[in-house]
Amino acid sequence: MSRHTHAKRIEGLDKNVWVAFTALAADPSVVNLGQGFPDIPPPSYVKEALAKAASVDRMNQYTRGFGHPSLVKALSQVYGKVYGRQIDPLKEILVTVGGYGSLFSAIQALVEEGDEVIIIEPFFDCYVPMVRMAGGKPVLIPLRLVSMKSGKKTITSADWFLDPDELAGKFNSKTKAIIINTPNNPIGKVFTKDELQMIADLCIKHDTLCFSDEVYEWLVYRGHQHVKIATLPGMWDRTVTIGSAGKTFSVTGWKLGWSIGPEHLMKHLQTVMQNSLYTCPTPLQEAVAQGLLLNYELMDQPECYFTSLADELEGKRDRLAAIVEEAGMTPVIPEGGYFMLDLSHMDEDEAYDYKFVKWMIKEKKLAAIPVTAFVGEESTKDFEKYIRLCFIKQDGTLDAARSILKSWTKDMQMG
Amino acid sequence: MGIIRNIAASLVLLRQSSIRNNHKVIMSRRLHARRTDGVDKNVWVEFTQLAADYKAVNLGQGFPDFSPPQFVQEAFCKAISGGPQMHQYTRAFGHPPLVKSLAKFFSRIVGQDIDPLEDILVTVGAYQALFCAFQGLIDEGDEVIIIEPFFDCYQPMVVMAGGKAVYVPLRPREGSAILSSGDWVLSADELASKITPRTKAIVINTPNNPLGKVYKTEELQMIADLCIKHNLLCFSDEVYEWLTYDGAKHIKIASLPGMWERTVTVGSAGKTFSATGWKVGWAIGSGNIIKYMKTIHQNSVYHCATAAQEAVAHGFEREYQLFGTPESYFQQLPAMLHHKRKKLALCLESVGLQPIMPEGGYFMVTDISSVKVDLNDPNTKDELYDFRFVKWLVKEKGLATIPVSAFYSPEHSKEFDKYIRFCFVKVNLTFLTKVVHLKKRLPVCQSFCLRFLLTGGLHARCRRGHLEKVESERVNLPPM
Numbered sequence: 001m002s003r004h005t006h007a008k009r010i011e012g013l014d015k016n017v018w019v020a021f022t023a024l025a026a027d028p029s030v031v032n033l034g035q036g037f038p039d040i041p042p043p044s045y046v047k048e049a050l051a052k053a054a055s056v057d058r059m060n061q062y063t064r065g066f067g068h069p070s071l072v073k074a075l076s077q078v079y080g081k082v083y084g085r086q087i088d089p090l091k092e093i094l095v096t097v098g099g100y101g102s103l104f105s106a107i108q109a110l111v112e113e114g115d116e117v118i119i120i121e122p123f124f125d126c127y128v129p130m131v132r133m134a135g136g137k138p139v140l141i142p143l144r145l146v147s148m149k150s151g152k153k154t155i156t157s158a159d160w161f162l163d164p165d166e167l168a169g170k171f172n173s174k175t176k177a178i179i180i181n182t183p184n185n186p187i188g189k190v191f192t193k194d195e196l197q198m199i200a201d202l203c204i205k206h207d208t209l210c211f212s213d214e215v216y217e218w219l220v221y222r223g224h225q226h227v228k229i230a231t232l233p234g235m236w237d238r239t240v241t242i243g244s245a246g247k248t249f250s251v252t253g254w255k256l257g258w259s260i261g262p263e264h265l266m267k268h269l270q271t272v273m274q275n276s277l278y279t280c281p282t283p284l285q286e287a288v289a290q291g292l293l294l295n296y297e298l299m300d301q302p303e304c305y306f307t308s309l310a311d312e313l314e315g316k317r318d319r320l321a322a323i324v325e326e327a328g329m330t331p332v333i334p335e336g337g338y339f340m341l342d343l344s345h346m347d348e349d350e351a352y353d354y355k356f357v358k359w360m361i362k363e364k365k366l367a368a369i370p371v372t373a374f375v376g377e378e379s380t381k382d383f384e385k386y387i388r389l390c391f392i393k394q395d396g397t398l399d400a401a402r403s404i405l406k407s408w409t410k411d412m413q414m415g
Numbered sequence: 416m417g418i419i420r421n422i423a424a425s426l427v428l429l430r431q432s433s434i435r436n437n438h439k440v441i442m443s444r445r446l447h448a449r450r451t452d453g454v455d456k457n458v459w460v461e462f463t464q465l466a467a468d469y470k471a472v473n474l475g476q477g478f479p480d481f482s483p484p485q486f487v488q489e490a491f492c493k494a495i496s497g498g499p500q501m502h503q504y505t506r507a508f509g510h511p512p513l514v515k516s517l518a519k520f521f522s523r524i525v526g527q528d529i530d531p532l533e534d535i536l537v538t539v540g541a542y543q544a545l546f547c548a549f550q551g552l553i554d555e556g557d558e559v560i561i562i563e564p565f566f567d568c569y570q571p572m573v574v575m576a577g578g579k580a581v582y583v584p585l586r587p588r589e590g591s592a593i594l595s596s597g598d599w600v601l602s603a604d605e606l607a608s609k610i611t612p613r614t615k616a617i618v619i620n621t622p623n624n625p626l627g628k629v630y631k632t633e634e635l636q637m638i639a640d641l642c643i644k645h646n647l648l649c650f651s652d653e654v655y656e657w658l659t660y661d662g663a664k665h666i667k668i669a670s671l672p673g674m675w676e677r678t679v680t681v682g683s684a685g686k687t688f689s690a691t692g693w694k695v696g697w698a699i700g701s702g703n704i705i706k707y708m709k710t711i712h713q714n715s716v717y718h719c720a721t722a723a724q725e726a727v728a729h730g731f732e733r734e735y736q737l738f739g740t741p742e743s744y745f746q747q748l749p750a751m752l753h754h755k756r757k758k759l760a761l762c763l764e765s766v767g768l769q770p771i772m773p774e775g776g777y778f779m780v781t782d783i784s785s786v787k788v789d790l791n792d793p794n795t796k797d798e799l800y801d802f803r804f805v806k807w808l809v810k811e812k813g814l815a816t817i818p819v820s821a822f823y824s825p826e827h828s829k830e831f832d833k834y835i836r837f838c839f840v841k842v843n844l845t846f847l848t849k850v851v852h853l854k855k856r857l858p859v860c861q862s863f864c865l866r867f868l869l870t871g872g873l874h875a876r877c878r879r880g881h882l883e884k885v886e887s888e889r890v891n892l893p894p895m
Contacts, residue, residue, distance in 0.1 A: 006551055006552060006707040006710070007550065007551055007552055007553055007554040007576065007707070008555075009550065010550075010551055010711060010714075013710055013714055014706070014710045016507075016713045016714075018507065018713075018717070019507055019508075019713060022504075022506070022507070026506075035504065037503040037504050038499070038503065039499055039500075039503075040499065041499045041502075042499070047496065050495050050722075051492055051495050051496065054488065054491050054492060054495070055488075055492075057480070057481065057482040059692060060482055060483050060690045060692045061479065061690075061691045061692045062476060062478050062691045063692060064463070065457075065459065065460060065463075097539050097716040097719070098716065098717070098718070100715075100716060100717045100718075101715070101716050104714070104715045104716065108448065108450065108451075109447055109448060109451055110446060110447060111448060112448035112449055112450065126714065126717070129714045130715075133711075133714050134448065207444060209446075250502075251502045251503070252502070252503045252504045253500075253501065253502045253503040253504055253505060253718075253720060253721035254502065254720055254721075254722075255539075255718055255719060255720045256720075264446065265446065267455075268446065268447040268448075268451050271451045271454060271455045272451060274457045274459075274460060275454050275457075275546070275568065275571045275572060275575050276542075276543060276546045276715065277538075277539040277540060277542050277543040277546060277694070277716070278459070278540065278542045278568070279540075279694065280539070280694060281692060281693055281694045281723060282692030282693075283692060283693075284720060284723075
């Protein structure tokens, strides 16, 4: 079978942190704070909408390839309001298999051999393999923890910054795109308008595209505001913005997402779509449309799920922060999205975070994700003392984590 | 064609008002990746839109007008109201209950112990399984043999993977009237002549879309022999595997000796359970090959929707128990469609068209060469006859079909531009009245042999050889 070799495009891309760690965490006795999915139920009206859609004959058959009509219309409505511009549902929106599918479509459509793509560390791990699979070259730049102001006790995701000169130095004539993720996974940083403006200025100066992964856009905590880089002057025409039904409605298992952008970019994403999977499931799209329309009416009100979920999660964030501090560890409080834990104060073996997490799952029955999965090799040293914990979990799950950490610290104190 | 670098001075800042101009240059450099060159046209996008615009009866795209069977619908509802885990990520390469039931079900058929975790990849429809196969296994310069007529996505997928498509047509058997899809055959010599040292794979589709041909064991053996001799991979698209008629038997090429280790077999829950909108498919093959497809999958979509996979798993559990019995959906569905197929064929014949009876699948191909055309308008000179005919049929008769030349390579499409494809997987056959209305527009052989006139200007010859001067009205296709 020596001729049955794989295509070159997948060279070196077979490893994947999720495939490895989800298998480990699948043991039901493990408290899973690793992979980012809720163990709390989604709102009942989305489940009901799905049941209703599935009962209609036509909804069980193919729908429009680039997005079910009622869904793209609902997206156009919701985001038209958010962006403050008219968004063409047929030409400026593409529905994909999760935010993941949107990233894939954008990168396949617009990145190729010879292109460089700037990726900010730590990054959602798929960005690098996707860029490489498209033949592009990832250029990494880390967020850096700026030294603490005196008197400030807690570290938050707002303490991590991009060095403007360092960033400017990464742009050159080969730079095709920059991928940004706000709120950021895994740190939880919510980029401010000024920070986005800095990035936008460089995009415009170097005529670069921007892929903005905003799947956690609604999960922004008090005192912070999600800003869409596509709304800054000169950016709409060079930005593809990605969203996710899974993260928006706590239904990650529905795997529906979308890309929004100008027609001259979106048409190429549509080409990739029609040659890769052609269309997304119909009843799921119908149900998401219903969910969006319902919440569109409630936007800016506390009952709106986009607001109420953030409120609920803020409570869980603070709860987990307290649990972790109690155990003598240092959390990095996120402004949005997820969590990160700082281990550097723990007197553990000099274990890499991967080894640590594997050990923790096996010995302590607590699952997390190693943060070096989100950085390039060169930055490993700066991030190997961090692990990522997901807190979109039932209080019972968080309590279980607490018990584990409590007995763990007790062991350490005694040992 | 190189990438144009930005040397221009300043960028034009654009106003945020809605802009209609599609040709506005935003970046002075090339935007899209080369892999999207030449694969932007898509017959489905074009014709589904047309059907929708004219509110035509859509017999073009392949989907049923009835619902999935109750047992899978119930399973889906049960999954939806199941625990929260039904709405969250499941195993990336396939929901465990689904890969287990697929492995159990197909091991029995293929005669191979299929490992649910290693030998199966669940995908977003069979479409995505094909995509993973081409992307994972076809490299720049690899040749891929495609048998014509082919499901149209194979060609752009080969191109997008950097490969080169090499075509071999099915041809009507010499001598006989072309009445059945079984009369269209592959020449062993012609196929062998297309193989070069760069040939990486061959794509087969049985039952075939659009013809409906169900390859016999001898035919598959001939292909298998060549695959083994030249060490080729085989991508076998078997989405219509349960839809065979008139006693035709579906054979899996992967079950032939020496083929399991080199074949990727693609299947579809959409076609299996009449739920095309669920977009659940799979690839089954030796783990050595499937693993490369998994890499593509984990870097493109990563997971498929959980609840639908759960429902399909239940579907296969049930069918495993009922396999071969009259209660099996895999018996009932082809039995039901058998009659629809017959009805459509009779109706098409009654208006003088020549259907090719399919041995399997969703579709019937009909020869439309008996309809005369006046090619007046120079603007439409470039479009093939069947494309123009299909557009006319949508606009004038409210019937949407698909032109069969769309299933042929550019080099052969002109030879096969007198066929259109109907989907007959419909319970509601009222569209047949629209077909009957075509009768008024078609010239009849005056010798009443009931065969319609085929070719030629004022003098036409019917299939029986009667020479006739054309008296009746000719069909004029409007300019497109």
